[in-house]
Amino acid sequence: xxxxxxxxxxxxxMIWDLPVRLFHWSxxxxxxxxxxxxxxxxxxxxxxxxxxxxxLSGLLLFRLLWGVVGSRYSRFGGFPLKTAExxxxxRELLHGRSKAYTGHNPVGAWMIILLLxxxxxxxxxxxxxxxxxxxxxxxxxxxxxxLGKFTEEIHEFFAGLLMALIGVHLAGxxxxxxxxxxxxxxxxxxxxxTLSSDEKPVTLWHNLVGTLALASTVLGIxxxxxxxxxxxxxxxxxxATYKQECGDCHSPYHPSLRSLASWRTLMENLGDHYDEDAxxxxxxxxxIASFLKENDAEKFDTEAAHxxxxxxTPSHRMTDTRFWQKKHDDFKPQAFKHKAVGSKVNCNACHxxxxxxxxxxxxxxxxxxxxx
Amino acid sequence: xxxxxxAFAVVLAFAPNQPASASPLLDQYAQQAxxxxxDFKEFTAERGxxxxxxxxxxxxxxxxxxxxxxxESPLKAGLTRAGKTIAPLAASASSNRYTDPAKVEKWxxxxxxxxxxxxxxxxxxGDFITFxxxx
Numbered sequence: 083x084x085x086x087x088x089x090x091x092x093x094x095x096m097i098w099d100l101p102v103r104l105f106h107w108s109x110x111x112x113x114x115x116x117x118x119x120x121x122x123x124x125x126x127x128x129x130x131x132x133x134x135x136x137x138l139s140g141l142l143l144f145r146l147l148w149g150v151v152g153s154r155y156s157r158f159g160g161f162p163l164k165t166a167e168x169x170x171x172x173r174e175l176l177h178g179r180s181k182a183y184t185g186h187n188p189v190g191a192w193m194i195i196l197l198l199x200x201x202x203x204x205x206x207x208x209x210x211x212x213x214x215x216x217x218x219x220x221x222x223x224x225x226x227x228x229l230g231k232f233t234e235e236i237h238e239f240f241a242g243l244l245m246a247l248i249g250v251h252l253a254g255x256x257x258x259x260x261x262x263x264x265x266x267x268x269x270x271x272x273x274x275x276t277l278s279s280d281e282k283p284v285t286l287w288h289n290l291v292g293t294l295a296l297a298s299t300v301l302g303i304x305x306x307x308x309x310x311x312x313x314x315x316x317x318x319x320x321x322a323t324y325k326q327e328c329g330d331c332h333s334p335y336h337p338s339l340r341s342l343a344s345w346r347t348l349m350e351n352l353g354d355h356y357d358e359d360a361x362x363x364x365x366x367x368x369x370i371a372s373f374l375k376e377n378d379a380e381k382f383d384t385e386a387a388h389x390x391x392x393x394x395t396p397s398h399r400m401t402d403t404r405f406w407q408k409k410h411d412d413f414k415p416q417a418f419k420h421k422a423v424g425s426k427v428n429c430n431a432c433h434x435x436x437x438x439x440x441x442x443x444x445x446x447x448x449x450x451x452x453x454x
Numbered sequence: 455x456x457x458x459x460x461a462f463a464v465v466l467a468f469a470p471n472q473p474a475s476a477s478p479l480l481d482q483y484a485q486q487a488x489x490x491x492x493d494f495k496e497f498t499a500e501r502g503x504x505x506x507x508x509x510x511x512x513x514x515x516x517x518x519x520x521x522x523x524x525x526e527s528p529l530k531a532g533l534t535r536a537g538k539t540i541a542p543l544a545a546s547a548s549s550n551r552y553t554d555p556a557k558v559e560k561w562x563x564x565x566x567x568x569x570x571x572x573x574x575x576x577x578x579x580g581d582f583i584t585f586x587x588x589x
Binding site for chain 1: 515516535538565567
């Protein structure tokens, strides 16, 4: 990509400035990463998915700004979006004709508006899910679990819509290239296209300032995400007695993982605790029972508290909840017998933040050899 | 060779002052064992070893013997049924194993019940610890 607007071997002048082209291809890469991690990879890739979201937020922010102050063909104001012109262009297309526009043609311009709009919706809903379900990111303290869960459906809808729009966009590019022989793809690489005589090509100034603006928005957003947004982990430290007494036999489960009723039953029957005598002296029993009472599933707004903690099972086991089983159904029974795991209730074998009760997807680290 | 001999001499020199027990806990168990049965003389590591290794089959079906969770070797780490590592029982492998009376009593209370289906006698506890102190 050349940064200079008027020199170079190509005879055509530059109409797509460097930052807009950089924006386009960075977005292609980030959307690719976000779709692969979102559609195909296991839950523990969610932090990569979210990082792609942060990068896209920076890119989008730049693009909206550049759509106002950028070079001639990058500005939304210059897009041929008028109804009459769009209709005329559509009619032309249906008759197998497409006149060569210097910038975007009307259908292409509308496509960009739709793509940017659905990407905006996708990012906003994504961060609501990230905040509500995973207690991470800019909305972690404002969005509750239920809103996060509900928004996941909307996020998925917009993801589907974006995929469909990308499909139409690619089809359009293919038709323009193969059928009408317009220089569409190379122009998005070197920025050069034919120019009508009364227009001025991109200046070096646009290329420099824009590229600087693009880089600083993306880096700024990612930096903010790393330093502020992702450090809002809310945790309740487990008291030493709780950790000691419960942790003697199993990892000390976070109190948010069971309901008050379940905890009460468990604490009243410590003498026969899953076929073990786990009885404690009255002082310790009392202390642990009151800690559990103050911190049961109803007191926490995490995904684990909602989907496991608040769901009572006859055995009082977390592993009997549907959510637990659904989330672990691709592990064979032997996986839990692996020496790095030991048993189904050894949560922290894979969930590195189990003791905090957060169970972030991004903190899952399945030991080598367990999943085979 | 010489340092070994010296160490042995030091042990011998102190031995008469500390018969059998090296911990106040063992003295307590010895007192109680005596009052339980007048013909009790002293704890033996052999009886402790038998208690540890025998398949009792008297308590919970999941835990027929101590070794169900603690493995056959007191020097090795065990594993709880929930998958948590248990520090070795041998005093040489886990220091402080037998220094907190409340903790020792808690585990005898629970585990004797699980393995033997009853509480352990003071003699059994003393034998067990005596065996573990030699390991």
